Amino acid sequence: MNAAAERGGLEPGLPLAEARALLPGLVTVPHAPQADARALAALAAWCARYTPWTAPDSEHDAGLSVWGGPFSGGAGVLLDVTGCAHLFGGERALLEDLQARLAGFGYTARAALADTIGCAWAMARHAATTDHPCVVVMPGHQRAALAPLPPRALRLLPKTVELMDRLGLRRVEDLYPLNAAVMTPRFGALAVRRLAQALGQEAEALSPQSPPAAWLSRQLFAEPVSDPEDIGRAVTLLLAHLCGELARAGRGARQLELTAYRSDGSLQRLTLGTSRPSRDAKHLRRLFTEKLPRLDPGFGIEVMTLGATLTAKLADQQMTLSHEGGTAGQAAAEGAKDIPELVDRLAGRLGNGAVRAPRMVESHVPERAFALAPAGGDDANDTRANDDWQKTPHPKLRPLRLLARPEPVEALSLLPDYPPAQFRWRRVLHQVVRAEGPERLLGEWWRTDEEESAAPPRDYFRVEDADGRRYWLYRAAGDWYLHGLFG
């Protein structure tokens, strides 16, 4: 319901036919709560340009359907701007900026800023008007600010509000003289808590929509930028700042998130991970080089933030004192850094998980005898992994290439338990000249899944065809499959 409809005398809860009668030119749109929620979540994410602590109202009040009901006064977004207002020229300037931008997107928004969530919620919905859309409650003044408002401003259940109305409690200040012992039996514990929260007597925490990065640097642009070079420079600056902060804290980034707030109100996010914690601005900048072209600046980017969403402890490294004495050590240190950096560069372009190192798995089922773990474990792990591989059973009887899934072949063997005399794989007939086997492999009995226990035992043969190529074939329940190739 927009302002024009309100002026026409419509109010929430009115039957559609009556509304149509009041305003013949009424345009109606079906209510789509999920789309609304999505839009609100997107708006909350956009508000992260002011502060990382943002949450859509609905999520905050899960279980208590406040917005959407007749008492809501519209959906809202909560922002915790503690310590952020000075970046935007003060609290009032921040609110006005926010309100003006939202108006630019086509939203009718009212904003209020107060010490408590409850007070700000009430002020935004019941004190701010279309003419004065921004209200700032001075610190400690919420009692006076709330006094003239109706009780429903306290985020109460509809039936509580009705009851208060019947009892003649029309303003919040009417509730002030009542103590909890009087209120609780009549209006419920929630009403008491809401009043206390709004007045700041009880703490209320805001759970942010997305957990904010512990390390964040932010770049505001005087006017929207869209030139890739400018964006690149901004990223360099952000990284330099962030890496400085990380160095002071003795930590390195494992995951970075670059968020670009575009002038049309949408967001672009780039995430990159590193195989080892790093705070080397140069290295991280190189990783972004691969990713930046994917950032679509649209009509321009107004704000960029770079957060280290995942960090790990990273000890200070000894820097070489002089160039002369330190070249060998420096070279070694550079070399030691090289592999993780290479892994990061490859993963940056080919996707996370594209670079992996094989790890041994103790299983006699060929497909499960190894696992691929993300590359970049530390050296201690590597030596242990090396020892593990020594225990691999019969490595020489295993093929160099294992087909992703065994391919059925038409095979002919002279006697039932004999190796095949010939087989046809991918439409080509191979005469078997030499063969070794069988090696019987059963499913793992300790696995309970249906497929595993039902799988017939496999009899593996190594065979060599007339040309000298070697294959790994197996027979399971009378059918032949080709599973691998030897060198």
Added chain:
Amino acid sequence: MSLLFREKGRVFSAAAPVAGRAAALPESGARIPPGEGLFSAEAGPIDGLTALRGPGGLAAIREQVRRIERGGLSGRARPVAPLGLAALDAALPGGGLPLGALHEIEGERAEWDDGVTLGFCLALLSRLERAVPGGAPILWISRQGDLYPPALAGQGLAPARFLLVRARSDAEVLWAMEEGLRCRRLCAVVGEVEGLDRLAGRRLQLAAEASLGAQGDQGKGVTAFALHRRFRPLRQGRAASAALSRWRVTAAQSQDDLGETFIGRPRWRLDLLRCRGAAPGSWQVEWDDAACGFSLASALCDRPLDAQPRREPRGPEGAGGELVGFRHAV
């Protein structure tokens, strides 16, 4: 007499007018007819006669040629990994497989030979490990990802050394190879490619050479292997290659001392199709993974002639003896 091919702009990068043609080099004192002489990097064409009479004479030209044969690497000898088989090592420039260079390995047919080419590549890698110990990581880039790590231990290579990279296209494989060649901590980079055109080959070869570092650097460089995997028949012949060497591996029937029906050590026919600074050749070898060495296969001596494989264009296996190094006469 051996034949040298010079590539346009490659060997003499400083000299403008080098034509892509062949020049015959006399073994001893033969006259080079005027106008057919060599070109030097600094001074353009050298007249055959003046070069012979000038300071150093033939020795100077030989030195020049040796430099060409080393693959344009000025000043230092290219490090090599001896393959441990005299016949092979003698045929390769510098007495072994050159390090810090790109080598191509292809099979005879498409997917049937994937195991064979891989076997040869792993054999070369384990020889490389002999020459450059230290267990540096090996970057393995592939689109299929069907390398089976548990089998690597049987080839004398620790699977934990391998970094397996899964790429989505040939272009990504080549890109990752080039990135890998820039990282000097690696031992080798292996890329499984469908095709390698001249430009890509040249980029990789240059990157591999750059990994050797400057003069006086003791680094052994990063060696690149391009493992050809063709999934459709190649229509328009084979592209010219900028790699330092190109090998074709063909499987051959193995023999086992224990009896007819057992599978012996893998046996391959190796064709060195081209190698900068060496003549093409062909050998029949057996790979012993336990000893980590090649040996010449005693060539099919106890088999009747009619059972011999059909391919016989220039193979060495005609004669029944031990031998088998082979050079193209010019």
